Amino acid sequence: MNPQFKLFSNEFTSNPYPAYARLRETEPVYKMLFPDGQEGWLITRYNDAVEVLMDPRFIKDISKLYGGSIEQQSVFMHTMLFSDPPDHKRLRGLVQKAFTPQMIAGMRGRIQEITNELLDKAEGKTTMNLIDDFAFPLPIIVICEILGVPSADRDKFRVWSNSLIEGSNGEHATEMFKHMNEFIQYLSQWFEKVRKNPGYDLISQLIMAEEDGDQLTERELYGVVALLIIAGHETTVNLIGNTILALLENPDQLNLLKDKSDLIHTAIEESLRFNGPVEFSTSRWANEDMEFRGKSIRRGDLIVIALNSANHDQGQFKDADLFDITREKSPHLAFGKGIHLCLGAPLARLEGEIAINSLLKRFPLIELAVDKEQLEWRPGMIVRGIKELPLSLK
16 A cells, blocks of 8 residues: 555545546556545556456455345445346346336426526526535436425435435444434335325335336335435536536636537536546455456455546546547446446436536526635545535626
8 A cells, every 4th residue: 555645635535636647557456445444456547447347256245255144234235236146137127117218318308397497596696506506406306206205305315315425434424324224214104105005106116116026125125215316316416516617617618518508418428527426436345366457356355446537547538637528439437337337327417418508508607606726525435526616697
């Protein structure tokens, strides 16, 4: 472990890319102590990341290493996110029956309505906190409506979500588990209501979904719904915030998008690559001893991929440190790759496209209302996003 790489310091969190560049150059498979106290390997190059994401020797279900003797406490542990074949195929198949591309595409009109309503509230004001006033409420309202959960409860979801995401670095564990238990209790009561009176919402469909006579268990339902609510909206919150920040920092690209709104598709893909909303992959473990890029990795070793580092690899992306919304066919890893490719990626993309274009059309002269140095990035081992983004509206 090289002391020159001061990962997860405040300086690193505000701009991790210089450290990533040094790691890719000198120690692309880097043994380190993660903030939660676990020792493991950090993967920073693009090709190495793809190989780990696709290689079945790197597993997601840690219980396989210990004969199922470890009690998994996280609500997420009973989801496709932390499962391997064949369990993964069963879980993903059940969820896909309800969370279809057709359902997501059918949400376009409603997402636009919600976007317009949120922007209406900013009319006549001189400032807006983009995160609190727009980037957070949009995706949480959307996912609540899809699931059939009252949007009046969205503030509870924000507390629970922040606690689970920001507690991923091992800090505030007591508070995190308290909020996780509150979340499970809420879902338990909601599932009971749905079973008595099912509707056409996604939770009803998940409860009734079957695959070869198999249904989601109660614990799997908790995990799937938690994943959809938390991961589903967290990704979009940070996608919107990071995209607007990148555009403000690159006014030529901002003006280009305002002039050519049809560039929104490549703009979103470039934002996902340039400063993606999910900085690190979720944990994987080596299921056997192996040599990987000259390093001796042992069975049970933790493996984490720095997705945003891989997406800045000059060997894969020309001028990787430039934000270029005309960049085409970007094979970025913002949503992962392989069997664990993010199921909600199409929804995040759709929400991001509608949100960014609508905001720029309504308020074409937005500016940062504070110095960039005052922006605070969220802590935690998973997401990359700013806590607040104050904008001047003109």
